[in-house]
Amino acid sequence: MSATAAPPFDPRDPLGIDDLLSDEERAVRDTVRRWAADRVLPEIAGWYERGELPVIRELARELGSLGALGMSLEGYGCAGASAVQYGLACLELEAADSGIRSLVSVQGSLAMYAIHRFGSEEQKREWLPRMAAGEVIGCFGLTEPDAGSDPAAMRTRAKREAGGDWVLDGRKMWITNGSVAGVAVVWARTDEGVRGFVVPTDTPGFSAPEITHKWSLRASVTSELVLDGVRLPAGAVLPEVTGLKGPLSCLNHARYGIVWGAMGAARSSFEAALDYAGTREQFGRPIGGFQLTQAKLADMAVELHKGVLLAHHLGRRMDAGRLRPEQVSFGKLNNVREAIEICRTSRTILGANGISLEYPVMRHATNLESVLTYEGTVEMHQLVLGKALTGIDAFR
Template identity: 65%
Template structure:
């Protein structure tokens, strides 16, 4: 027997057309609202300047740390121990502000901190994680190289054991927070062919992290090169449990999960900007929201945002249950980033010429999403991951 319908249905919310808010518990809603308030009150009023200047303020780390957002899905060592869904909601709200802000949190927590948490020794965890959770110690993650992006097995960075130390030589590229980092998680291949992770500390002789300039995307984020020229790293700084590519790839999967949610946030920000603009922009004596072509664009955007958020939430519940597969994370990144790009481009057309200015968030998000489309696994790589899962046949080469 079906349950009785409520006396009155809740009003349709154009900003939450699928009523997904009702699927959250009180703690998840509180975390979501806290992050949303921070983004809207502390970050958004200044983000245009951050994007134009190509940087984030030094206070970003401590502010995120005070909110308990850095490594929030990890247990102990000053970390909040929040659910995967709560972490996802955090990524959504941060990227609704800017992809650079979500990347800061994601690189710190899902890459650098997770690498130590999952693959490091107890001594390494005690030394690094509390400060990183507080945002007073910044980390970065060095896997990508000039000639090894989609194929990390082709890395050329080498680690040679000399006495009780390791000597590292090589170059890493496109490293978020590299120039800011107090510690870099650097992945290198040993003489035995194993892939090890090393904690390379700021100031170690031979280690430099020059800022990469000329970006047209992810400008509210510091991107760097890591140069290792005979850097001597003590054995105590080697991630003791990491001996193969499985280690860095597990970190990437954590970060990709956050991107699934973050892309939905960027899409929502673009959709809301277009909706607000269309209801107030008057042409031919009425708001442009009253024209069929504009409504068609808004409907398409609303559907994509709803689908992306619902998909992210489903993956979050799977992750909390311990049943989320890497192929399903690829499914989420494949769909949500592509959908977010489409929403951003459509929203830009609704705003007309105003859509290209920093007064509105749309083209800033569109530019950022061009980076999100290719980092943490390109769209093509996730296509092949899903293709192999569906057919049972690998087609990477």
């Protein structure tokens, strides 16, 4: 057996994870990375500082041209990409900013996914091609002011009238894309259980005031949805699902993207710290030459690349049709939690410069505080895993 020399050690890929990817997967990753570098990174600090995403409609159309919207869905103009390809795209988008990845996740993994999986053929044909192209932005109305982790407590109500129309009343809160959406997937209580509705946002009685004064996800549109006697035809209801299994399955798909995306934010922060440690001098030498700094960098690298391996493993399981919701909870819980710690540790290496928007670290850290909460809080995912491990339901 002939000996083969090991390739050089790569500080950006210390485990050689890139070797696990196919040429097509690398091409997807590199395409999204270049787009983010060209279109997002030059402007993101300013957008974040001003609390705006002024070109969201333009970005949506460009992302549609890349095939990044509804990326893993089949047909209706969607790319039909693999779960791993979609995950790699999420990682690169969140390496730019969590708000950009949220735009894509809500569009594809929540609004489009709900219509694709539970909608009628008419609903699919009407909305999915335009959403895949980024011509129409979608949002997903589940969370309410008094119903976050407990969606069964939602108060939004849909009543069926004698002629077959539905009338919706209620409020939704913390809805990404809401103020710019052309269509909303809204979940409401009915006499037969929770149902989903496809709501054109120009329907009388629908409004979506934007939520301001945020200190996280500032380069993202976040809104309240107000439904005041919104009248919809019978064909507006998603026909293929009744009950909370509908919205929860959509959330599971979105959480999968977060497993990858959080590692993008972590990578960006880690690489900023690694570069800084090599150039910042104190006491006559680069701070990367001190033991305490090297210990921080080593610990961050271990958690970062463990997280990427975990995301990769879950992606392969999803592509094989073997991924369970509990495994997605495992990934979301671990990767977001570790990503925040990587950002915080990176900030300590950058010192006072770590709070400056000239570096991405504090922006990623504050964004991840929202990511830690949405699509299931830490506590909810701990209880999902606790139930799976013990067989005992501790939610109530």
